[in-house]
Amino acid sequence: MDKKKSLPWNYGFEAIPILFHTSTSTFMEYLERKGNDILVFYWNHVGDRLDEEKRVSSAGLCFEIEEINSTTRLVTITLPTPKEDGDPYFIALIARPERRFAWVRIPNTEVYVLSREDKCELEYKTGFGYVSPRAIYQEKGRGLKPTKADFKRIIKNRLEKKKK
Numbered sequence: 001m002d003k004k005k006s007l008p009w010n011y012g013f014e015a016i017p018i019l020f021h022t023s024t025s026t027f028m029e030y031l032e033r034k035g036n037d038i039l040v041f042y043w044n045h046v047g048d049r050l051d052e053e054k055r056v057s058s059a060g061l062c063f064e065i066e067e068i069n070s071t072t073r074l075v076t077i078t079l080p081t082p083k084e085d086g087d088p089y090f091i092a093l094i095a096r097p098e099r100r101f102a103w104v105r106i107p108n109t110e111v112y113v114l115s116r117e118d119k120c121e122l123e124y125k126t127g128f129g130y131v132s133p134r135a136i137y138q139e140k141g142r143g144l145k146p147t148k149a150d151f152k153r154i155i156k157n158r159l160e161k162k163k164k
Contacts, residue, residue, distance in 0.1 A: 012088030014135045017111040021133035082116040089146045090114045092155045
C-alpha cells in the first residue's frame with residue numbers, strides 16, 4: 001500500500017486486484033452473497049490503513065456482474081468520482097474457472113482499470129490499463145471516454161480479440 005496515494009488509488013490499483021487475482025473463487029462467492037457490503041468493507045479496510053485526511057466516503061461504489069459466456073464473467077466496479085490525478089473511475093474483473101497443474105494455480109484472471117490522468121493531452125483525460133497479480137499497472141491506452149458503457153465496450157472488445 002502506498003500511503004502517499006489516495007484511498008481510491010490504493011483500493012483500485014492494489015487491494016481489489018490483489019484480492020481478486022489471489023482468491024478469485026472466494027472473492028466472487030462473497031461478492032454474489034454479500035453484494036456491495038463486501039466492497040464497502042474492503043474500502044473501509046484500506047481507509048483504516050491510511051491517514052485520516054486520505055479517507056473518503058464510499059458513496060457511489062457499486063458493481064454489476066455480467067456473464068460473457070459459459071465460463072467467463074465480467075464484474076464492473078464503479079468507484080466514487082475521482083478527486084485526484086490517478087484515481088480510478090472503474091475496475092473490470094474478468095473471472096474464469098480456476099485452473100491448476102498439480103498444486104500450482106495457473107493464472108487465468110484479468111483486471112483492468114480506467115483512471116483519471118490529468119497529464120493526458122487528449123480530449124478525455126483518462127488512462128486505461130491492466131493490473132497484474134502483483135499489482136503492477138501496464139498502460140494499454142489513453143483518452144478513453146470515462147463512462148461505464150464505453151469502459152465495458154473496450155473490455156468486451158479485448159475479450160473478443162483474445163478469443164480469436
